[in-house]
Amino acid sequence: MTGFTFVHTSDLHLGKGFGQMPLELRGRLVEARHEVLERLVQVARDNNAGHILVAGDTFDTTGPSGQVRRQAATVMSGAAEIQWWIIPGNHDSLQAEELWNAFESEIGDNVHLLREAAPVEIEAGVFLLPAPLPRQFPGVDLTKWMVDAVTPDDALRIGLAHGGVVSFGEETDTSALIPPDRAKTARLDYLALGDWHGYLPVGGQTFYCGTPESDRFKHDGRGACLVVTLPESGALPEVMQVDTGRFEWTSIDMPLSPGGDAPAELERLLPQDRATRRDVLLQLHARGFLRMAERGSFDEALEQAEPDFARLILLDEALATEYEVDDLNQIATGGALRAAADELYAETQNDGLSAMDARVAQTALNRLWALVREG
Amino acid sequence: MKILAISLQNVRRFVDPVQIGGFGSGLNVLAAPNEHGKSTFFDALHAVFFVSHRSFDKVIKTLTPNVGGDPQVTVEFEADGARWKLEKCWSSAASRKDAKLWRDGNLVAQKSEAEDVLSGLLKPPSDGGPAGLLWVRQGVVDLESGGDEQKARRDIMTSVAGEVEAMTGGRRMETALAKCSEFLGQHLTATGKSAQNGGLKKCEVEVQGLHLRRDELAEDVRKLQGDLDRRRQVRRELEMLEAPEAHEERHQALERAVSGLRDAEEHDRKVQSGQDKLGRLEAQAEKADAKMAGLRNALREAEQAEEKASDTGKTVAQARGQRDEAQSLLDAAQTGFDEAVHLEEASAANLRLAHRVDRERSASKQRKTLGNRIETAEGLIKTLEKQQKALVAEVSTAVLQTLETLASDLSVATRSRDSAAASFAITYDEKSGGKVWRDGQVVQDGQRHVVTGQVHLDLDGIGRLEMSPPSDVDDRLVREAETALAKALAAAGVETLAAARGSHERFLKAEADLRVTQADLRAVAPGGIGALRDEFSELPPPVEVSGDVPDLQEAEQAETEARKKREAGSVVLEAARTKAQALREVLTRAEALAETAQERLTRAKAALAGYDNPAALLQTMETDAEGLVQEIAEARAVFEALKGNAPDLAAARAAEKRARSVVVSVEEKANALREERAGLDSRIAVVSSAAVEEELALVEEQLTDAQERLDRIRFDIAVYQRLDRALRAARDSARENYVAAVHKELVPLLRMIWPDAEPVIDAETGLITAITRRGKQEDFGVLSGGTQEQISLLVRLAFARILATDGRPAPVILDDAIVYTDDDRIEQMFNALTRQAEDLQIIVFSCRQRAFLGLGGTTLSISRNEDAA
Secondary structure, eight states, X not given: OOOEEEEEEOOOOBTOOOTTSOHHHHHHHHHHHHHHHHHHHHHHHHTTOOEEEEOSOSBSSSSOOHHHHHXXXXXXXXXXXXXXXXXXXXXXXXXXXXXXXXXXXXXOTTEEEOOSSSOEEEETTEEEEEEOOSSSOOOSOTTTHHHHOOOOTTOEEEEEEESOXXXXXXXXXXXXXXXXXXXXXXXXXXXXXXXXXXXXXXXXSEEEOOOSSOOSTTSOBOOEEEEEEEOSTTSOOEEXXXXXXXXXXXXXXXXEOTTSOHHHHHHHHSOXXXXXXXXXXXXXXXXXXXXXXXXXHHHHHHHHHGGGSSEEEEEEEEEEEEOOHHHHHHHOSSHHHHHHHHHHHHHHTOTTSOHHHHHHHHHHHHHHHHHHHHO | XXXXXXXXXXXXXXXXXXXXXXXXXXXXXXXXXTTSSHHHHHHHHHHHHHSOTTOOSHHHHHHSOTTOOOOEEEEEEEETTXXXXXXXXXXXXXXXXXXXXXXXXXXXXXXXXXXXXXXXXXXXXXXXXXXXXXXXXXXXHHHHTTOOHHHHHHHHHHHHHHHHHHHHOHHHHHHHHHHHHHHHHHHBOTTSSBOTTSHHHHHHHHHHHHHHHHHHHHHHHHHHHHHHHHHHHHHHHHHHHHOHHHHHHHHHHHHHHHHHXXXXXXXXXXXXXHHHHHHHHHHHHHHHHHHHHHHHHHHHHHHHHHHHHHHHHHHHHHHHHHHHHHHHHHHHHHHHHHHHHHHHHHHHHHHHHHHHHHHHHHHHHHHHHHHHHHXXXXXXXXXXXXXXXXXXXSOOHHHHHHHHHHHHHHHHHHHHHHHHSEEEEBOOOTTTOOOEEETTEEOOBTOEEEESSOEEEEETTTEEEEEOOOTTOOOHHHHHHHHHHXXXXXXXXXXXXXXXXXXXXXXXXXXXXXXXXXXXXHHHOTTOHHHHHHHHHHSOOOOOOOSOOOOHHHHHHHHHHHHHHHHHHHHHHHHHHHHHHHHXXXXXXXXXXXXXXXXXXXXXHHHGGGOSOHHHHXXXXXXXXXXXXXXXXXXXXHHHHHHHTOOOHHHHHHHHHHHXXXXXHHHHHHHXXXXXXXXXXXXXXXXXXXXXXXXHHHXXXXXXHHHHHHHHHHHHHHHHHHHHHHHHHHHHHXXXXXXXXXXXXXXXXXXXXXXXXXXXXXXXXXXXXXXXXXXXXXXXXXXXXXXXXXXXXXXXXXXXXXXXXXXXXOOXXXXXXXXXXXXXXXHHHHHHHHHHTTSSOEEEEESOTTGGGGGOSEEOOEEEOTTTO
């Protein structure tokens, strides 16, 4: 055997609705998730890989619509030369009997749903040791059985599991954490893990591949899968990350301070190729201080840039406006307008006010500046 | 503030440094032809004060020379008691933007800090007035270049409005408020509620709808999860129930339970039989025992009755003897008692006789005493009657008081009459020896006589003198008093008052005697003589006593001894009677017991009458009973053995029942579970096909998005509401504070031009809308251009005065401000300017060199600034 190559993916979350997104974007995101199946097949073909291992969460819920389920089965089954090996994850555990029963009735012979924790020889001398999730929170380490799993000597042992080696968040079942050295203790040549939506190697033989189509700002970049080649039993795998995602989800931290050129800084941080911005969802964490006029310019620049993007979100809770007398002079040097501006300014400086009231006053003052400027 | 000098470089046509210096306190005039640069200085002056050095907006761009370069303006001024120098440079390059500020020759601030200090110096009043400089510019260029005169006039109004705007916010304020209202109107009703079809309402409805949908879906998912959980449980239970080994085990258990119950019931029947036999034997033994006991008792009763009858006969005989003896003693005691009674009666009769004699002696003594008292009392009564008669014959105290009163009345009446009457007195001459006679009596010498009636005096040797009393003397009262007194004396039986007084003294003595006699009588007969006589008559009549009269003391002693004897005899008699009675009762009881014993003996004998030989019979029965006891012991041993080995029948029955119910209930439960599983499968299939979980995830995300949008809208509403409140409050405050002040300052200025002029200021806009002259109101728009510009200038001057009054004097800077004003009127305007310039700095830029020669003040000129160059 000269090496065994396969594609490692997970967390497709087919059927995810993206309800928090604008309607027109929502459809594009949903569609992109479906299309990633084709892209995975293409990656397998491009890399002469005959197998795609899905490490859980193929579906976003235990009850996806029949349309989502059927169309996924159709795409998977359509690439007959590619073998799909699927374990249920916490989002689509084996508790979803109706889902998996229906799915099994709809898939072709090249698609394999792994319900049992038992070795499966997926190719001569290559054994897959799956750890399907029987329920959302299994409460135990489902990979433990792999230690005692019997396979022929010199066979390749590939573990396939879904869950954390560390706590990934509140929903992680800490009692079910997978030991980071599971590959070693179970003599695995590769442990393909899912659940973490970003790429994460855990030692030389254990990998999280990340989602093939990003769905949140937590992990920057587009989605990807891993093309893995196992040279021989006991050898370290060769792992290559291949982009598969269409949409890039990016969080940008943008510290700002008075005297700088906020519009220029913004333009510098944004993707330079305007054509690619259509598929970019960008979350801008603006923080620090801007003078009133600078804030106005910044807002204008954002307003200008926003239509280029699939979504451009400004998070400005940490961005305060800094006022100097000269700023208020730009509203009015005297009279009633100045009196109103002074009153609002005083509220922005009043520690006795609630944070919300102070923020309202600050925004009202900025708004007054903008209105006077427009007028 | 007072401006001292200004210099420019790279400002429009002034690429090289130029300056205007020598500004004075009052009027300052720069009169120069067009294109001389006046407006450039005007704009530069405005920019250096009010445009930030960081700015490079269109205002600064208009200052930039065509040949390029960074505009730079320096101004020197006085403010807050110090001399200041401000230098600003505007540039498109950030590094060249600059602002510097010197105070009294020392650099005190740069860049933003300099702007802040400057802003403080120009700070408007805290309640929102115009800033510290006032600007007047008019459309002179348009006119001079043959432009539109109407537009120029609008500019005049605009120019006026500019200052008002500085005060109330003006158009920019209205625009800002309109924007606020427009935004709020998109979301809220006039009362602040969500407007139908407004953005807020739509978003609220969307969120509400999503909440409802989310809850519905969550409930569906919850039910689905519940169904799934339940189905797993049902399956597990069914697997457990339907397992063959479990089925076999349940049936074997039932068979074991049935067999066990059968064995237990058979054994129980044996136990019951043994128990019945033992019962029968015990009953038989009990019956024999009862019969033996009866016979044994009858024999013992007959024996005891016989013995009792013998004993009671003896007791009766003994009691009867004792009773007879007691009766003899009783009879003797009765005889002794009777004798004592007779003796007591005799001594009592003797005692009564002795008492009667004693009482008669006492009554005789009392009759004698009472007879003496009655006799004394009768004597005193007679004396009393005499004394009373003597008392009546004398004048009593009351009568005497009446007489004394009448005598007093007479004396008063006489003195009264005599005081009114005439009187006379005769004084004899001893030598003459003659006398005067009245009614035959010599009238005594020196004695005064009252004449109350006709008086005739005979005078010896002279004749008769007749005197009459004065006609007004009234003697009637005297006569009436005399008559009353005389009648009273007669009634009292006396002739004079003196006699009456003597009689009254006797009356008092007789009265004292009478009281003594009455006291004596009361001592002898306290209750009166009648009571004495009654007491006497109640005494017993005298009694005749014949024979020996017993001594009372001896009779009493004899009677006492006889009574004691009788009492002692009575005690003895009672004791004998009691004893005799007690022995009679003893005898009666003994006789009754004897009778009862006899009856008992009769009954005992009757009970044994049916037996020929009761004792032999009893012996036979006792022998039979011993055999029966042995038989019972054997039967009991058998029963106890069976009972001790008996299985628990109730437990066996319960086990059988439980095993049977397990089989039945398992079957029933399995059937129920199969039905439930079918129902669950059906429900889960329906709900799963509806993809509720996927929809729930979608709706939750939609809800998050909608809620965020709603929060943003609410935040924006709060922002616009806050801004709206701040703007309205500031505008209302400015109007309230300044409209009246402007009117007050403007009126004297207007009247320097038009003596009776009265401005009409719109309270809403703060603008002058009309002017009243000679009783006629004229709208501002129909006034001539010259009049409009004059009014606008005067308004500025009024503002300047308000600032000066507020302690912040502001220079007034005029750039061709009165271009339309004719030569006659301009003199009056000069007067107005001169008046205000007394405490204000006024800087006038004008192209009308000749006309402004008459304004006076400090003449300014533009010169090259060699130092800067």
